[in-house]
Amino acid sequence: MKKKYRIHVALICLSVTLFAFTVNAKKSNDPEKDKLLLELLMFVIKKEHYNPAAVNDNFSKGVYKEYIEALDPSKRFFLQSDINEFSKFELVLDDQLTNKDLTFFNLTYDRLMLRMEEGNKIFKEILSSPFDYKTDESFNVDYDKAPYAKSNTELKDKWRKQIKLSVLSSFTDKKKTEEDKKLKDPAYVVKSDAMLEKETRENSIKALNDSFGFMNELKREDWFTLYINSMMSQFDPHTTYFASEEKEKFDVSISGKFEGIGAQLQKKNDYIEVSELISGGPAWRGKQLEKGDLIIKVAQSNGVAVDIAGLRLADVIKKIKGPKGSEVRLTVKKTDGTIQIISIIRDIVEIEETYVKSSVVEKNGLKYGVIYLPKFYIDFENKDGKGRDAAKDIAKEIDRLKETGIKGIVLDVRDDGGGSLGAVVNIAGLFIEEGPIVQVKSTVKKEILYDTDKKIKWDGPLVIMVNEFSASASEILAAAIQDYKRGIIIGSKQTYGKGTVQRVIDLNQYVKNSSFGDFGALKTTIQKFYRINGGSTQLEGVSSDVVMPDRYAYLKMGERDDAHALPWDKIDPAPYIVWDSKFDQAITNSKQRIEKNVQFQLIEENAKWIDSRSNENTYSLNIDKFKAAQNQIEAAAKKFKPIIDYRNNLKFNSLPYELEGFVNDPVLKEKRDRWHESLAKDIYVEEALNVLDDLQPKSIVKTSIPIDKKGKLVKR
Incomplete structure (x- = not known):
């Protein structure tokens, strides 16, 4: 094994100590934390980046373009009037960053939440009745070149065409599958077009409900992280801000291990489903938790079991993960409908x-x-x-x-x-x-x-x-x-x-006397x-x-x-x-x-x-x-x-x-x-x-x- 080499840098994980920011105690999710975070990031960038880009109007234009595209990549939420309003900030985001001004972010975040709520109603209305597939119309999926809708009527029509294309593709696939079944088995009774079309729309409703459900689970700080990273990417493609949850995922990806029960989880309606057990992990070794089990409650050791119905997947994972040697008790609904309480001692899990x-x-x-x-x-x-x-x-x-x-x-x-x-x-x-x-x-x-x-x-x-x-x-x-x-x-x-x-720098080392939580x-x-x-x-x-x-x-x-x-x-x-x-x-x-x-x-x-x-x-x-x-x-x-x-x-x-x-x-x-x-x-x-x-x-x-x-x- 090669151990004797001279090396003083690593691709990941090192710390620097320059000085600490002192802040007064504030409630979590306070805008003051966001402002302090911006100040911390720019301080570290200026001190540590190999060749930091100038924070000027060009920087501002880059942030604006990348952020708006990230918020609405398929241009199905914002109207042209929204963009006209946003564009007033295109050349001042550098100044807002310097002054820790959140006006642009607050405006875009509030507008996106409104437009998402409207979009949630639009797709359900569109999918409530069959499409007319004989109409001679088309849809262009090059969203980069597509204009924003000028009115709500035009936006609804864009939604309709996007969804219709998706349903049409699935519908024709289903028809082909039915034809193939008939060829293999002449006795097979082919489903009617009306039935197949209805099934396809129902599947689309479920898929879009899941998509909106995921977006609704995102918190304000998740969108703020997106805004921050639109700034960080202007310095180079690999400069990235990690909120605490993302930092944990990054650490796991580098080390290939974490402390927990060793189960891959996914959202299923209001509960969490076990999608896979990781070989060698404590859940796999215990042989009680199984693929397909629905987790409905989580308890720590002898603590009270908490009902996790409706919680974000990320929040449930936080409750289930924990230090090696600690106990977690899961109340699960088995695939046969029975309810069991399964005790698992957390351990190191290797991926x-x-x-x-x-x-x-x-x-x-x-x-x-x-x-x-x-x-x-x-x-x-x-x-x-x-x-x-x-x-x-x-x-x-x-x-x-x-x-x-x-x-x-x-x-x-x-x-x-x-x-x-x-x-x-x-x-x-x-x-x-x-x-x-x-x-x-x-x-x-x-x-x-x-x-x-x-x-x-x-x-x-x-x-x-x-x-x-x-x-x-x-x-x-x-x-x-x-x-x-x-x-x-x-x-x-x-x-x-x-x-x-790249170096990963813990921002918390610069902050003293803060009750803001993890930076x-x-x-x-x-x-x-x-x-x-x-x-x-x-x-x-x-x-x-x-x-x-x-x-x-x-x-x-x-x-x-x-x-x-x-x-x-x-x-x-x-x-x-x-x-x-x-x-x-x-x-x-x-x-x-x-x-x-x-x-x-x-x-x-x-x-x-x-x-x-x-x-x-x-x-x-x-x-x-x-x-x-x-x-x-x-x-x-x-x-x-x-x-x-x-x-x-x-x-x-x-x-x-x-x-x-x-x-x-x-x-x-x-x-x-x-x-x-x-x-x-x-x-x-x-x-x-x-x-x-x-x-x-x-x-x-x-x-x-x-x-x-x-x-x-x-x-x-």
């Missing part, structure tokens, strides 16, 4: 989907390991070193894979959005002897983060799989492996392009990181050695497509020693295979088709024209069905230690079976294994090829 998993596969008589890393997680709270750590877990998986006799490793960081900077330094260090992994630069200094442990956990053939959503720590890892010529990077043309480091935290950009060759991954990402066609390659989804992203730049390289790796032939072979592969050709054609359809936003609301258009799309899409049906004829298996655990954990077995099934359909993994085949027997030989600070070979 298995957060953690590393591996599989072994045989190809051409050789065994290879596939390691999937969903996130560069680390448990900062656990000071004794026993907490989960992505680097430690990967090291364990490598040892286990080596015991099976593998000849190569595919490390899959597709869709991995990053995590701990320390974890990525340690993970890269598993594959090299020693040396720099990444350079980090703040406004005042530059630092090089090293792996100093000469032990190599795996020195054999290595492939890193990436895609356009591999970001941050994933890009550091891919860049380091590429710069050292230690492995081959395959995947999308380039990765996401996030080359910045939450600010995640803000404090540094930029650079490859050891000196280049930044910001905007440009990491370019794959082998580019594989991607269905979404032409859509704009990367950091480079965000207007507030920090710019690309470069610094001097760090001295490092590359591996004398014979990759050229393997890369050439892979490119030739991809070029000739019919499946990859189809994926490339599909990508262009998806891109061409991205501008088709107008749908007919006439059922005959709608069906004709959908049939045309389905006919075109049939050509791409082999992409979904593809199988690579490889068999992926769990390692022996997991197979033993399946005996007592059928849920984990089911999850692994699903993963292995997806791997067996994955042409990208198949090509990664082909590359490992091309790297056999031994083609990586460590030699001394030093690179100096100017990126040039050192003559000897």
Whole structure:
């Protein structure tokens, strides 16, 4: 395990102490708390942000645009008259921020609550009677370009068309399902159009009731957080304010664990339904709470049971979660109608989907390991070193894979959005002897983060799989492996392009003598990181050695497509020693295979088709024209069905230690079976294994090829 490296910054979780704001006691939800929060945020931004944007009229325009779009993205609530009123503030929000003036927020919040109440009545009225599907009319779903309604009559018509399009789509799907059933079973009695149409409208009413129910659960402070983050995003895409609940979710996403009962919950009417039990958690171990149970009361230890009917899901979760070792008693209604009181002792719950998993596969008589890393997680709270750590877990998986006799490793960081900077330094260090992994630069200094442990956990053939959503720590890892010529990077043309480091700062440390409650935290950009060759991954990402066609390659989804992203730049390289790796032939072979592969050709054609359809936003609301258009799309899409049906004829298996655990954990077995099934359909993994085949027997030989600070070979 690589422990001896020099590192003084982390992607998450550190604190700063400058001075404290002193406030008098105030009631919660007081506007004074909002004003203090704005003051705190701007103070921290100015002190900590890598390059804070000027708070001026341009800043104000950006906040205004983003906030209004976030409040009403489909333009189904506000009227043009509302926007005209709001627009008077477009160039003064910077001044309001400086003066801690909440006039604009209060105006928009009150108006939105009014318009939502009106919208709640509108959709019920619209869905109370059948639609006329013979009318020749259409609806454009490009909401960015759509105008706001000029009157209530026009707004109701917009609602009608939006809902009609949704119902029409579901209605035609139901009709098709009925026709298919009749074809399979001539005795089947097809439901009438009137019955199907009624069912579809009833489903739409339920869906919209749920949607409005969710919005009605949001408190004023939730909307204020939205307003704040419209400001924070002007500094860069990754500067974000976390209210206390969101901070908890962020911590869980990074550590992969929390303290509670280990159940996933969802709102069902007035009560809370258990949607899933987390394997290994206390509820799962207790075997009393089951999927589908309705929670109707919650009690703490010997306390009084509280009826949770009508409470927000977030508030119920707060009551159920609690510290390890404490007791919670749930009154539940079972699926058979019986009522039970279930006692559960809370414990540490680990979210298995957060953690590393591996599989072994045989190809051409050789065994290879596939390691999937969903996130560069680390448990900062656990000071004794026993907490989960992505680097430690990967090291364990490598040892286990080596015991099976593998000849190569595919490390899959597709869709991995990053995590701990320390974890990525340690993970890269598993594959090299020693040396720099990444350079980090703040406004005042530059630092090089090293792996100093000469032990190599795996020195054999290595492939890193990436895609356009591999970001941050994933890009550091891919860049380091590429710069050292230690492995081959395959995947999308380039990765996401996030080359910045964030710190999460607890705002409560600045406030003394306050009864306002929790002020939450600010995640803000404090540094930029650079490859050891000196280049930044910001905007440009990491370019794959082998580019594989991607269905979404032409859509704009990367950091480079965000207007507030920090710019690309470069610094001097760090001295490092590359591996004398014979990759050229393997890369050439892979490119030739991809070029000739019919499946990859189809994926490339599909990508262009998806891109061409991205501008088709107008749908007919006439059922005959709608069906004709959908049939045309389905006919075109049939050509791409082999992409979904593809199988690579490889068999992926769990390692022996997991197979033993399946005996007592059928849920984990089911999850692994699903993963292995997806791997067996994955042409990208198949090509990664082909590359490992091309790297056999031994083609990586460590030699001394030093690179100096100017990126040039050192003559000897």
